[in-house]
Amino acid sequence: MLPFICRRVAYALLILLGVTFITYLLLFLLPADPARQIAGRSATPEVVAAIRAQLGLNQPFYQQYLGYLGHLLQGDLGRSYIQRTSVSELIGARLRPSLELMGAGIGCELLIGISLGMFAALRRDSVADKLLMAFSFVGVSAPQFIAAMLFLYFFAVQLGWFPLGGYGGISHLALPALTLGLLGSGWYSRMVRSSMIEVLHQDFIRTARAKGLSRARVIFVHVLPNAIVPVIPMIGIDIGVFMGGLVVVESVFGWPGIGQLAWQSIQQIDIPVIVGVTTLSAVAIVLGNLLADLVIPLVDPRIDIKQH
């Protein structure tokens, strides 16, 4: 167990190193100039040059990057160019709302995805199955910003069921979480459906029925746990896609989270914040995958992490 986690953490550090490097490099190659952005349109070239020197942007790439890494090792994510505070403070203030939305969103996603997938598998090839799969296809392919706008318009503006946006209690959380859940559930419902159809044909399901168990017990005790196993690693991988959705949904719903922060900092070319948020999502993805790997053996005793 311990060697497994140690090895995974070592890999994770390598991944994070790669992520910061690539982000930094891409931002360096970007034709946009943060110094000009800060100085404003009417600034003289001297002012822009002074800002550039002050931020260390005139140094060669490797020096900038190594400097950043050095600070990162001390836990310092740098300072925002625009907001004049440290990046860790900016992120820290927005971490909680984002985690709330993420938790609720993933919860909705799994709840909707698994139940629809189950329903479709049990009614295989029926009209309901085909409609559900068509719906999941729409969910998978719909652009998030359009779906988010539509939901906001219908449920908040027209029907008035939910507040128009902003941060608050459950009522504020519900609509963005549902949006994320509905959009993300498509993958899960398709996966659960195919995995469940496969499990339904397994010999041990026949055995369970031959024991005289009720249909509900066969489905919930024998079919579902087996069908869920391949979905668990999917959740870990999906966190990356989910972070992308978070950026859009938080911006549309005015949710004061990391996604919104990312959106703003990209617009302002606030490089330390962009790199910080990217590093944080990489941490989230790595953690999500580690968690999924640790949870699987609890569900499936055949998987022994000691052998990996």
Next chain:
Amino acid sequence: MPEYMPSLSVERLCIDVGGGESRRRVVDELSFALYPGRTLGIAGESGSGKSLTSLAIMGLLPKAASVPSGAILFDHRDLLSLPEGERQALRGKRIGMIFQEPMTSLNPLLTVGQQLAETLRRHEALSRSEVRQRCRAVLDAVRMPQVDKRLAQYPHELSGGMRQRVMIAMAMLCQPEVLIADEPTTALDVTIQAQILELMRELQQQFNTSLLLITHDMGVVAEMADQVVVMNQGRMEERGTLQQVFTAPQATYTRKLLAAVPVLGSAPAPAVLGEQPVVLGVKDLSVRFALRHGWFERPRTVHAVEGVSFDLHLGETLGLVGESGCGKSSTGKALMNMLAYQGSVKLLGQELNGLQGTALQRVRRDVQMVFQDPYAALNPRKSVFDLVGEPLLIHDRMAEPERRERVAQLLQQVDLPRDALERYPHQFSGGQRQRICIARALALNPKVIIADESVSALDVSVQAQVLELLERLRAEHRLSYLFISHDMAVVERICHRVAVMYGGRIVEIGPRDKVLHNPQHPYTQRLLAAVPVPKVGHRRDFKKLLKELERPDPIKQAGFVAPPQQFAAVAADHWVALE
């Protein structure tokens, strides 16, 4: 309760599969009765409808199947007209079932104890401790060693035989009046089969259960059944007592089936080969697989094959027998150079170990293989011409018209029509596909053919034909076969010499009749004692086989050197390993 009252009777049962145009009758007017404490065997080849019959009794028919007419009477009620709820209450409680494949018939995510307890709690109101007690008792009844440990184990931690014991225990938990066993031992090794059959006999006597035994193996029928129903393509060909069916079969199909079944001890003496040169010389062959290990663990290896030596002569068939995991298939693969191995393999004096690239390819044309599963061994997207002609293309770059001619000739040799050339594997039956595999193996005029369980997946009548074909080809082409099999009766039919493998080593090797009829090694004796014989009045006592033989653990620390094996000559050419 008089013994003459049947506990379950099936009357004029018909089962259809599919709907509309593609509707097909798969069971037609089947009738039989089961009596308490008695065993009825349903025998038949694949596609005879025997498994669907058992599923119909359980009420577990797949959605595509329907029962247009007939009745299944149990306890004065027709099961077919009972509502699903009442059928559920009967299943597992009064009618139990054991399935063929123990490896996949248990839920991998639940412990043995959980799966047993679940059945009990469904049908009886018991306290937690009573449930546990009953589970322990039933595992004891199937002679499960270390019951308490087993209850907490998951299915993947148990061997196939142990899992089948769990299946039987599960079916017997509520002491059902009727037990249906659908090919309960087909997937098991012969000694494990004997154990399971013995257990079923014991339990039947203990609880006076009616046993419906469905099998394709006439040997198992002869060992177990009181009454026999012979089915063919959905029709009942014959019904009678075991004595009647085996000694005076009425239906032509039964006679044909019984004639095709290989009976151990009945094969004619093999043709005398005389002194022949050695084609394939194997010396100290070892195959090892490294296990994955952690940072702080010592590396370990699986010793799959350990110092195997034998000679294969020109025109000879050497049988390699043993149970699953004994290393016989690994030996075959090593001879094909498909696995890395240590030791020496010489083909006509040329050392094969260490060959690479073109030299290896040149040698491969002389050693060909025919695999077990003809359904999996042929690429479904290629035509027969492509499949059989591919070796000719690879090795000889033969031009298309020439190749077509050669493939047609090969197909003729394996008794397939010429028009098979353009067809695809799915258009052929299992036996025909195996013929295609044989034609492919023959394409390059090999010297040695390794047949790895090549007839195991086939029905007996087809099996007999394929064996005949192999025999004819051997004589015509002066081939040498290494015939890997677990089936003693088949080995007896086709082999000149037999080598018995156990735990990665050869424990006994010699002429066929000496090894099979005068076995010297305790393992060979045990193996032969477990083979069910399809003859009446030959019922064997498998009780002594219930005790497990101590199996050497094939996993060793890296660097482990096995002690060299000593052989003693029992008779001319008959060698037995000394312990």
